[in-house]
Amino acid sequence: MDFLQVLQTRRSIYAIGDQAMVPYERLLEVLKVVIEATPSAFNSQSQRVVLLLGDSHLRFWQIVIEALRTTVSEKQRLRTEKKIAAFAAGYGTLLFFDDQEVTNNLKRQFPQYQDNVAIWYQQHAGMLQINIWNALSDLGYGASLQHYNELIEPLVKQTFKIPNTWQLIAQMPFGNIIESALKKDIMPFEKRFKIIE
Ligand SMILES: Cc1cc2nc3c(=O)[nH]c(=O)nc-3n(C[C@H](O)[C@H](O)[C@H](O)COP(=O)(O)O)c2cc1C
Numbered sequence: 403m404d405f406l407q408v409l410q411t412r413r414s415i416y417a418i419g420d421q422a423m424v425p426y427e428r429l430l431e432v433l434k435v436v437i438e439a440t441p442s443a444f445n446s447q448s449q450r451v452v453l454l455l456g457d458s459h460l461r462f463w464q465i466v467i468e469a470l471r472t473t474v475s476e477k478q479r480l481r482t483e484k485k486i487a488a489f490a491a492g493y494g495t496l497l498f499f500d501d502q503e504v505t506n507n508l509k510r511q512f513p514q515y516q517d518n519v520a521i522w523y524q525q526h527a528g529m530l531q532i533n534i535w536n537a538l539s540d541l542g543y544g545a546s547l548q549h550y551n552e553l554i555e556p557l558v559k560q561t562f563k564i565p566n567t568w569q570l571i572a573q574m575p576f577g578n579i580i581e582s583a584l585k586k587d588i589m590p591f592e593k594r595f596k597i598i599e
Contacts, residue, residue, distance in 0.1 A: 408540045413586070415544025416485075418492040418577030423542035429453075436537045440530045443522035444512070448504035449530045450568050452497040461561060462497075463490035463575075469553045489548065492577030496534060497558070499568035500527055527571045535574065544579035547572055 403411060422429070430453075437451060454462050467486045474482050489495070505523045509516035531547060538545045555570045 403540055408536050412536050412539035413544075413583035414546045415579050415581075415583055416488055416546055417579070417581035418488070418544050418575065419580050420491060420493045421578040422493055423578055429541070432537050432541060433534065436533045437530065440526070440533045442526040442529075443519060444508055446504050446508050446523075446526075448501045448508070448523055449527055450499040450501050451530070451534070452499070452562065452564065454495045454497065454562070455493070458562065459492070459495045459575075460490055462495055462558065462573075463487075465554050465557050465561065466550050469550065469557070473553070489546075489575035492575045493543070494576060496574040496576070497562075497564075497570065498527055498531055498572040498574070499564070499570055500524075501565070501567055502569050503567040524571070531572055531574065538574075538576050542578070543576045544582075545574050545576035547574055549573070 424432075433451070433453065437449070440449065442449060463486050466489075467483055470482050470486070471479065500523050505519060509519045512519065535545055535547065549572055551570045551572075558564065558570060559566065559568070
């Protein structure tokens with residue numbers, strides 16, 4: 403696919419299966435290129451990624467289900483569990499973190515920019531997420547972006563031995579596409595874009 407086709411092909415895909423679309427080595431190679439090519443403010447490279455596969459991927463979604471049980475009503479429970487089970491049915495999950503040790507050092511190093519650094523680390527986290535999302539799509543995977551952060555962070559860190567300074571930002575379950583996304587609303591381009599000559 404060419405670049406623009408990749409952008410148009412990537413969608414939020416919720417119905418995923420556990421088939422590998424490419425050999426494991428190819429997936430790692432692609433993730434390495436994307437992680438190394440994605441920019442970061444001051445080239446701080448504070449973005450961190452964990453790839454969960456097999457039992458770790460299943461364990462992760464079990465943690466989410468158990469955490470949500472404490473927050474959702476009995477009525478919502480079945481729906482929530484069904485939704486999480488669909489993520490667990492995938493091939494793997496990517497966890498996105500920011501190493502706050504790096505980010506805090508950057509704030510100290512550039513005190514005049516510290517408020518911006520607090521925004522920029524989220525922006526470069528998002529840049530990595532979309533680059534990986536597009537790359538997965540190019541490999542034929544379906545993926546979605548999830549945010550079960552504060553609810554699960556302590557147990558996730560403990561379970562997977564994640565450094566304490568890594569702040570959990572997002573999760574991306576992925577797998578073979580079982581059901582494509584529906585057509586999405588796209589607002590008139592002219593409302594979002596101006597040319598000024
Ligand atoms: C910053 C951001 C946060 C998002 N958070 C979630 C989320 O927590 N759960 C979810 O299911 N989708 C989430 N999404 C997916 C959006 O709902 C989705 O990208 C949007 O509706 C457009 O659909 P598309 O991804 O198929 O193009 C998020 C997307 C972005 C860019």
